[in-house]
Amino acid sequence: MPDILCCYKWVADEAYIRSGSGGDLDLSMADYKISDYDKNAIEEAVLLAEQHGGTAAVITVGLPDDTKGIKDALSRGPEKAYFINDPAFVDLEPAQTASLLAAAIASPIPYDIIICGEGSSDLYAQQVGPRLAEKLGIPCLCYVQKVELNGSELIAHRKSDEGLEVVKVSLPVLLTVVPDINNPRLPGLRDTLAAGKKPVVEFTAEDLPSIDTAALATTATKAATIKRNSRLFDADAAGIEELVQELKNSGAIA
Amino acid sequence: MDFKLTEEQELVKQNMREFAQKYVDPIAAEIDESGRFPAEVVAKLGEMGYMGMPYPVQYGGAGTDYLTYALAVEELSKSCAATGFTMSVHTSLALGPINNFGSEEQKKKFLPPLCQGKHLGAFALTEPGAGTDVSAATTTAVLDGDEYVLNGTKTFTSNGPVADTFVTFAWTDKSAGSKGMSAFIVPKDASGLRVGEHFMKMGIRASQTSEIIFKDCRIPKANLLGGEGSGMKIAMNCFDHGRIGIAAQAVGIAQAAMEESIAYAKERVQFGKPISKQQAVQWWIADMATDIDCARFLYMRAAWLKDQGLPFTKEASMAKVFGAEMCMKHSIKAVQIHGGYGYIKGQKVERLMRDAKITEIYEGTSEAQRMVIANNMLR
Numbered sequence: 001m002p003d004i005l006c007c008y009k010w011v012a013d014e015a016y017i018r019s020g021s022g023g024d025l026d027l028s029m030a031d032y033k034i035s036d037y038d039k040n041a042i043e044e045a046v047l048l049a050e051q052h053g054g055t056a057a058v059i060t061v062g063l064p065d066d067t068k069g070i071k072d073a074l075s076r077g078p079e080k081a082y083f084i085n086d087p088a089f090v091d092l093e094p095a096q097t098a099s100l101l102a103a104a105i106a107s108p109i110p111y112d113i114i115i116c117g118e119g120s121s122d123l124y125a126q127q128v129g130p131r132l133a134e135k136l137g138i139p140c141l142c143y144v145q146k147v148e149l150n151g152s153e154l155i156a157h158r159k160s161d162e163g164l165e166v167v168k169v170s171l172p173v174l175l176t177v178v179p180d181i182n183n184p185r186l187p188g189l190r191d192t193l194a195a196g197k198k199p200v201v202e203f204t205a206e207d208l209p210s211i212d213t214a215a216l217a218t219t220a221t222k223a224a225t226i227k228r229n230s231r232l233f234d235a236d237a238a239g240i241e242e243l244v245q246e247l248k249n250s251g252a253i254a
Numbered sequence: 255m256d257f258k259l260t261e262e263q264e265l266v267k268q269n270m271r272e273f274a275q276k277y278v279d280p281i282a283a284e285i286d287e288s289g290r291f292p293a294e295v296v297a298k299l300g301e302m303g304y305m306g307m308p309y310p311v312q313y314g315g316a317g318t319d320y321l322t323y324a325l326a327v328e329e330l331s332k333s334c335a336a337t338g339f340t341m342s343v344h345t346s347l348a349l350g351p352i353n354n355f356g357s358e359e360q361k362k363k364f365l366p367p368l369c370q371g372k373h374l375g376a377f378a379l380t381e382p383g384a385g386t387d388v389s390a391a392t393t394t395a396v397l398d399g400d401e402y403v404l405n406g407t408k409t410f411t412s413n414g415p416v417a418d419t420f421v422t423f424a425w426t427d428k429s430a431g432s433k434g435m436s437a438f439i440v441p442k443d444a445s446g447l448r449v450g451e452h453f454m455k456m457g458i459r460a461s462q463t464s465e466i467i468f469k470d471c472r473i474p475k476a477n478l479l480g481g482e483g484s485g486m487k488i489a490m491n492c493f494d495h496g497r498i499g500i501a502a503q504a505v506g507i508a509q510a511a512m513e514e515s516i517a518y519a520k521e522r523v524q525f526g527k528p529i530s531k532q533q534a535v536q537w538w539i540a541d542m543a544t545d546i547d548c549a550r551f552l553y554m555r556a557a558w559l560k561d562q563g564l565p566f567t568k569e570a571s572m573a574k575v576f577g578a579e580m581c582m583k584h585s586i587k588a589v590q591i592h593g594g595y596g597y598i599k600g601q602k603v604e605r606l607m608r609d610a611k612i613t614e615i616y617e618g619t620s621e622a623q624r625m626v627i628a629n630n631m632l633r
């Protein structure tokens with residue numbers, strides 16, 4: 001009966017991000033949500049716990065105000081949440097987040113399987129999962145699209161550019177999952193209302209070893225801009241010839 | 255003063271939005287065109303716990319406050335006003351009177367299947383000769399041993415052809431004036447109940463509307479709701495909270511009209527630039543956004559008052575009349591922003607404009623709301 005721990009990130013919903021006057025990102029209108037791939041991670045944790053007995057819990061690093069995310073995550077089926085929060089946890093780097101998660105998990109939080117999304121839907125650095133596994137000293141399998149669990153042995157189907165890789169490991173293990181793995185459930189009304197009554201264990205910066213200072217300096221985050229050089233070509237043989245030449249010149253086609 | 259929703263309320267809104275995007279948006283145009291009742295969506299709403307939101311858990315409800323329920327109606331109506339209305343007429347007008355006036359036995363018997371969406375409810379008050387003037391009704395109920403015998407014709411009953419449980423109204427003592435009307439719970443298989451004409455409508459076409467005819471319809475005496483003579487009081491109580499649902503529905507329709515308009519105005523190029531760059535269009539959008547906020551705050555206030563146990567009759571009528579009229583006005587503007595394309599089937603705003611009209615009519619016309627408000631102001 002495995003204990004399954006699932007990591008999620010509470011991110012700005014890109015649907016509400018506007019580009020500000022200076023090309024910067026305006027987050028003032030943004031609603032927050034559970035990072036898309038992390039919804040798959042939560043679903044997989046809950047499915048595995050449902051199929052094999054055991055427990056599913058979530059863990060997240062965030063700001064003290066991010067409590068709606070905890071309820072959202074718990075409404076999706078996990079029975080417990082671990083909430084590492086501090087006002088200082090703003091724009092953490094993947095290495096810092098992984099350190100905090102590892103320290104809290106070592107405190108200890110029981111686990112046999114840790115599941116993360118393949119990357120977050122804001123920065124998509126895809127680092128927290130592998131870094132966390134490294135810090136905990138457990139094997140890490142990324143981009144998993146199917147999981148079979150037999151006792152203490154897990155078979156993961158990994159998606160890669162070359163094809164499908166089927167890997168067998170012994171628990172404990174950390175997986176990062178791709179969206180194909182499942183269809184996250186839509187919480188019912190009762191699940192939403194019950195979420196606030198589930199246990200939440202909090203960790204603050206004081207409870208954990210201090211994290212390394214940021215290694216990266218972010219100079220700016222800008223909205224993507226697309227420059228169009230609208231040129232019209234005539235719809236005749238010469239025009240088409242000209243268009244093809246233009247595309248070749250610009251390197252769009254070889 | 256606090257304008258913030260609770261985290262639960264925000265999550266319910268968000269989940270209902272996702273539900274509507276997944277299950278309702280894909281069929282909304284089709285069920286409008288065909289007038290088909292989306293039974294599969296209503297069943298799913300029941301499964302997800304949305305068909306008895308504000309009623310106690312012990313009767314199968316979800317035990318939310320009224321505000322949370324109204325927020326869900328707004329979100330659902332944004333995708334399909336007919337489906338939103340099916341949920342709201344069932345919840346406010348059919349379950350409401352049973353919950354508020356039913357005996358313990360009646361609640362235990364009727365509410366659980368209704369709250370779970372296994373049964374659908376309807377509210378049959380209006381008659382061919384009795385619309386705004388409820389007292390002009392002619393349906394009668396006569397006690398015969400252990401049974402009441404109902405005779406009369408109800409019209410415009412929403413959910414009529416698909417309902418399992420009706421709350422209806424009949425005179426038990428015409429001579430007693432407004433104290434002579436009584437309310438009854440009538441199961442659809444009661445002998446002498448017949449679904450009459452099925453109406454074809456301008457809008458909310460997927461909502462099913464019909465006559466309900468009682469001809470020597472016999473129901474157990476135990477189905478009398480709230481004691482003989484309390485029918486008028488029960489009907490008015492239903493309208494008070496039902497109107498919050500209609501106000502929320504109107505806000506949902508208007509919000510959809512505005513979102514469609516903004517997207518279209520940014521895309522449609524005339525005179526070398528998007529029409530959203532024209533000040534005339536910008537002002538229409540500004541007015542839409544302002545009125546929608548006003549209407550939303552009005553229904554939220556009415557729901558909040560109700561949740562606090564404070565009087566809310568006037569405020570519910572204000573929310574309903576303002577919400578309905580701004581919804582009509584701006585859904586017309588939304589078609590205008592779409593120009594000729596807005597007049598063509600398949601554009602969502604064409605449907606929204608037809609759906610908007612009913613909000614000014616049912617659960618008390620705009621004129622009836624003004625009567626309620628004026629009565630309160632001039633007392």
Ligand SMILES: Cc1cc2nc3c(=O)[nH]c(=O)nc-3n(C[C@H](O)[C@H](O)[C@H](O)COP(=O)(O)OP(=O)(O)OC[C@H]3O[C@@H](n4cnc5c(N)ncnc54)[C@H](O)[C@@H]3O)c2cc1C
Pocket residue numbers: 343377378379380384385386387409410411412413455463612615616617618619620621622
């Ligand atoms: C699609 C649809 C669904 C409905 N669903 C239900 C339902 O589920 N259950 C149910 O019981 N009923 C239902 N109704 C009925 C609805 O509530 C009535 O149509 C409404 O109350 C108005 O009644 P009426 O149609 O008889 O209009 P009338 O009362 O005849 O009104 C006609 C016009 O006169 C105005 N008017 C009337 N009296 C006054 C006055 N004293 N002062 C000023 N103006 C006045 C009205 O505002 C209106 O403009 C539904 C109707 C429709 C169209």
